[in-house]
Amino acid sequence: MTDFPVKTPGLSEKTRFLLSPTSYPEGARRVELVETHMARVFLTERFAYKMKKPVRSSYLDFSTLEKRYGDCREELRLNRRLTDGVYLDVLALRLTAENQLTLGGPGAPVEWLVKMRRLPEEASLPRRIDSTTAETLAPLLRRLCDFYRTAEVIPLIGKQYLERLRRHCEQLRRDLLAPELGLAKEEIEDIARALLAFIRHQPELLARRADGGKIVEGHGDLRPEHCFLTDPPQIIDCLEFSRSLRCLDPVDELGYLALECELLGRKDLGEVLLEGYCRDAGDEVPEALLRFYKGRRAFLRAQLAAAHLQDGEVPEPDKWRRKTRDYLDAALAYCR
Known part of the structure; x- marks a missing residue:
């Protein structure tokens, strides 16, 4: 995790790459972006990829790549307590020697993503709130x-x-x-x-x-x-x-x-x-x-x-x- 490229891509460049369906090894027809205070989540048909923003506040610090990696590992571990086969892995977004971003390919890590299996939105409690007993x-x-x-x-x-x-x-x-x-x-x-x-x-x-x-x-x-x-x-x-x-x-x-x-x-x-x-x-x-x-x-x-x-x-x-x-x-x- 220490051999970084000379010029690390910024958040907008990483976002553009992850918004392209061709960026995903398993293939995707479309990618939807969901933005939160602390992360950007990229939704394909089957999976969700969560990328932390390089933010820092009184209660969290995602300011460095190492700290974001550590938080991704914690997210994986902790969320497995109340889920089954949903939180799959922590994946590296890498930069090749040719300065090309790749997900799952060779190169130096420039970002870390939590990979999750998508759950059916129609099964969420807000979507079922009227019919739930x-x-x-x-x-x-x-x-x-x-x-x-x-x-x-x-x-x-x-x-x-x-x-x-x-x-x-x-x-x-x-x-x-x-x-x-x-x-x-x-x-x-x-x-x-x-x-x-x-x-x-x-x-x-x-x-x-x-x-x-x-x-x-x-x-x-x-x-x-x-x-x-x-x-x-x-x-x-x-x-x-x-x-x-x-x-x-x-x-x-x-x-x-x-x-x-x-x-x-x-x-x-x-x-x-x-x-x-x-x-x-x-x-x-x-x-x-x-x-x-x-x-x-x-x-x-x-x-x-x-x-x-x-x-x-x-x-x-x-x-x-x-x-x-x-x-x-x-x-x-x-x-x-």
Whole structure:
């Protein structure tokens, strides 16, 4: 990984190459690009190829080729916990001696890609949200319960957990108050004040989760679009770049999925997931704690949506403003 060409292709050159159907050894008729904050995903008929962007922030660092390679390896390892035959390999995009890019050929590596088998989009939870029942959701719930039952318990004491939650809420408040976002200061202050007041006045509810061994290494980004109701169900795209953000309370993580189902118009499905997990784990969860977790997750999602508006040239800015507004409304509702 150290013998780099004199002139390494940039992101746009790599993107142009990967958008060409002739670039793929298995052959492709067309290639679709899906862009996220941190990656570009190239979809062929059968596979998905994920390329990290050379970005750096307070919570991740993809600034060098070596760091992107390490993250690709982690993504492969971690996502195999909740999938079967989906995460296939980490492949090198190489530059030949003739300065030609090649995928799977000779040359020095200039980028690394995670290769995945494509899952049927019609099997994703958002696509099936209207027809999903408690019965059809049961296999997904079983897989999640089995996962949490065997997940590594994180040795975190109550005081540490409280401090981590407090710092996170304060950071979200600061991020959302960025002047360039133009968001209503009073609303953001109200949400942050309510979340911090819960941590301050109900510390025993939160501390008990850590002291009781409830904090585990989970998925980290459990959203409906990452859940596929196939046989067996597949849960993709975990948060691979930060172990600390993956270490959480399963009730917090499932509360997040429940919140997203609620915003899709299926509050009942979220209740099925939470009740099923609590029954399986023998875990009694106070309603106040669940409301706190949902409120904090909605606040986080508002911040992530708003962050897209700070990206310079923003595709679909109205979409991200609308999402920010929806999540702030949800946070306000749960924090009242």
